[in-house]
Amino acid sequence: MPTYDYHCPENQQTLTVQHGMKESIRTWGELCTRTQTEPGKTPLDASVERVISGGIALPIASPIPQLPMSGCCGNPSSCGHGH
Template structure:
């Protein structure tokens, strides 16, 4: 899910929240529900503004980071043979081009 930044001009607070692309916080109360925080003294019907920000990115540093974030890393070992160094569960560690049974399981890696 994407992370969005909002500003409440009334209390000058900025909150980063995660919600679906088809959702949007219009008021401080809605924003606090997304952020799972207490609205405090600011009235819940106070309007908020969504800010334009650079996308938040994850920069994996090693094979375990790649694996935990759902990426597959293939390393060429010999002519026509690759090693899946991020193989999980029942995935084949050896990947051969043209043999789909050895490919990483993308259905498990991609979710809603």
């Protein structure tokens, strides 16, 4: 199941929750219920926004070294089969 971050502008808190792709959370109360977080003084009907992230950062692999052009036998100028 995907993981999403939701931010509450009213209290400046961001919480992480897992839910299906078609689901969304709209209020601080819903978010607190799903994450088992105490709502504190923030009204339960305060709106939350899903944070758009850049996804998973993967290290960039080093470039593949370029090999010299070669014929079918590895000879750079021709295959050497006497064609």
